[in-house]
């Protein structure tokens with residue numbers, strides 16, 4: 076009998092189909108956001124495209140009923156896997172009152188949803204890293220069997236917050252998984268102008284934790300290394316630094332044009348590096364997906380994307396009366 080890679084990792088056929096659907100949902104929502112932006116309907120997009128395998132592979136390796144995630148702005152795949160809905164995502168894109176992240180205050184990509192243990196982040200990159208260490212410290216002090224999972228770009232791994240958070244987690248052996256989504260650009264700055272060492276994962280040794288660089292185009296490779304990191308964290312063996320190598324398919328954001336700084340040949344090759352197409356190939360090769368199933372999945376996803384767009388476009392904006400909500404503590408009676 077031939078064993079498949081996913082079966083060896085303890086994943087069922089349905090698990091990998093669920094992974095694929097989540098990746099595809101992230102992609103289709105993202106593509107819709109660009110259309111809406113170019114049509115002048117939503118102000119801003121920051122994309123997950125090219126990084127879905129790293130995000131979904133990692134999220135599936137966590138305990139999605141218990142663990143805490145501290146995503147960065149590209150992590151649509153992570154937050155969908157942790158329970159955000161297409162409507163939630165679109166409500167955020169349109170800045171509507173029902174947006175679960177910030178009730179329409181924040182730019183899209185600032186994910187946060189208490190019920191799904193998605194911890195809100197700030198616009199200054201990497202501030203989520205010390206927060207992940209802090210939540211892991213609380214979990215350890217309370218003997219709470221949870222892991223925190225925090226992501227960031229490779230450019231952001233040069234910020235002080237990364238080094239402080241990683242050092243603290245290493246010293247105190249905290250249950251944190253640090254995952255750098257290395258898409259090899261920080262806006263227009265290429266990797267060779269960002270770091271002096273060869274790999275971001277080389278930094279792990281300085282903080283007393285294991286470090287791994289893996290193919291972030293392969294959700295199964297990411298699943299495996301994140302699962303092992305989560306097992307170590309739950310066993311009291313401390314944090315892990317993972318570097319998932321990815322490609323950024325789109326411009327940095329809807330306010331950027333990557334054709335001005337990335338060579339044409341590099342952009343032309345992105346199709347070959349597309350994790351959705353690569354994973355689809357795996358599913359076909361292992362007879363898990365047929366063309367009928369593929370078109371059913373595609374249809375069902377587009378139905379949800381259309382529903383979410385329609386719902387969010389017609390939803391109410393926040394009432395201006397609520398402007399100061401979540402900014403100042405409410406005035407107490409009699410003061």
Ligand SMILES: Cc1ncc(C[n+]2csc(CCOP(=O)(O)OP(=O)(O)O)c2C)c(N)n1
Pocket residue numbers: 149198199200227228229230231232234258259260261262323327
């Ligand atoms: C502290 C801080 N400096 C600069 C910025 C502006 N900024 C936003 S995203 C970004 C690039 C980050 O690149 P990287 O960490 O590689 O993530 P990527 O966008 O490539 O996924 C910069 C410089 C910011 N938000 N915060």
Ligand SMILES: [Mg+2]
Pocket residue numbers: 228229230256257258259260261262
């Ligand atoms: Mg980057």
